[in-house]
Amino acid sequence: MFFGSDNTGPAHPAALEALLRANTGHAASYGEDALTAQVQDRIRTLFEAPDAAVYLVPTGTAANALALACLSNPWETVFCTAMAHINVDECGAPEFFTGGAKLTLIDAPDGKMTPEALTTAIAGEENRGVHGVQRGPVSLTQATEAGTIYTVDEVTALSAVARAHNLPVHMDGARFANALVRLGCSPAELSWKAGVDVLCFGGTKNGLLGVEAVILFDPARAWEFELRRKRAAHLFSKHRYLAAQMDAYLEGDLWHDLATKANAACDYLLNGLIASGQAEICFPIEANMIFARWPRALHQRLFDAGAAYSLWSGSLTGDDPAEPLMARLVCDWSATSADADRFLANLQR
Structure with missing residues (x-):
């Protein structure tokens, strides 16, 4: 009768078996191994994004915070719902890793931001000159902390508001797979085709020991992410063990x-x-x-x-x-x- 969190469930045997297979011989460190390259290519194929930059990190907090750091300046604000995971459950990590960017909270009783509420929130910032924060990225949680899901049309509409103000869109996809299954659409349709710039594709809540993929659909952001990941102590030396989990996750659409x-x-x-x-x-x-x-x-x-x-x-x-x-x-x-x-x-x- 354990319904506390999908974080607390067991890892799928396929992930454990993949770790054992990876634990043979020697492999290049810090993500230079062949298995990591294979996983990156498989994610690009899954998301129909051949030019995307793909990186693996061990936690959802690292994925979100590092992604937002690449999208924000310290003097900007991130637009998110009041119950977003980056606001209520990450101990200020987004603010820390962005160097102090603010979070502008948008009321969303069912967990989902609306275009109207986002437009109002954006209008409330960047209007006090040097004395106020500037507008920064829009962050969506999919599925939301209320267990609700943004449809493709809803993501597209919110992305359109962000685009109208020249703002990038981040998606916290810790439960992206659950949303995708419910909607019956493709990963591309629910991400970059709907206007998402950076997606954190979750694995830990869905049967892996601990790995998330950060997908930057604009590869121009890749080098900054690599530097921030290293500086934040999230570049694994024995990176193949992250890749092994994600490889098992992708195999046969597990x-x-x-x-x-x-x-x-x-x-x-x-x-x-x-x-x-x-x-x-x-x-x-x-x-x-x-x-x-x-x-x-x-x-x-x-x-x-x-x-x-x-x-x-x-x-x-x-x-x-x-x-x-x-x-x-x-x-x-x-x-x-x-x-x-x-x-x-x-x-x-």
Whole structure:
């Protein structure tokens, strides 16, 4: 009954086997090995972007922060939603790696920025001369921290607003695979063809031990990224072990299969929650994440039974057993219907 985060699930056996295969003999260090070159070419092919610069880093925070550093000057601001991961979960890393760029937060109740809200936010900056921050990149989270998904048309519309102001677009794609599976479109359609300049293509939340790909669709930014990655201590010496994971991820579209399983597990759990009559669903369920409310007493029962998930709002120790508290439940590729059935049985007991 573990629905705490897709970060906490096991690595897929294919990734472990790939590491064992890579752990033979000697290979050039710092990303100069043949396996890294192979992975870069495979990602270019997957995204229909033969000129893209592709780099591997071990964490999502590094991917986002280094990407934004290449898109921002220290005196600029990054436009993102108030609940964006780069705002609430990265301990100021984007501000640190950009040298102090500000984050301009845009209200988005369902996690998704709108063109109208983005236009208003952009208009609010770069109008105080030397005394105010200048306009910088737009950052989108796909899927969002609310578990919602930007459609291709929505990404295109937001990118058009950014382009109208000559601003680049960054996409935090830690759950890009989950979004892509749900939409049924191609990686290119949901990224550069929709106006995204830099995509962080996630692997850690989707069955890998720890690797993310930063895809710069404009290769002119490549050298700066390399320098920033090295300076930030994120250039692995034994780089082939990052590449091995990503190679397994790409082989046979494993990334797509794992995201499909995670989304399906989420749908199964969602249907059970709805059928139980105990849960109020808070946001549209579009990826592999559920936000729902049910009474404090039921939360206490579930935790006592060994369920693991995030209590998103309220306190478990409050006085009113009937007070609804919001939970976040996330399904990873390894989640099973048996896990969900046990959870639902305790919810309804």
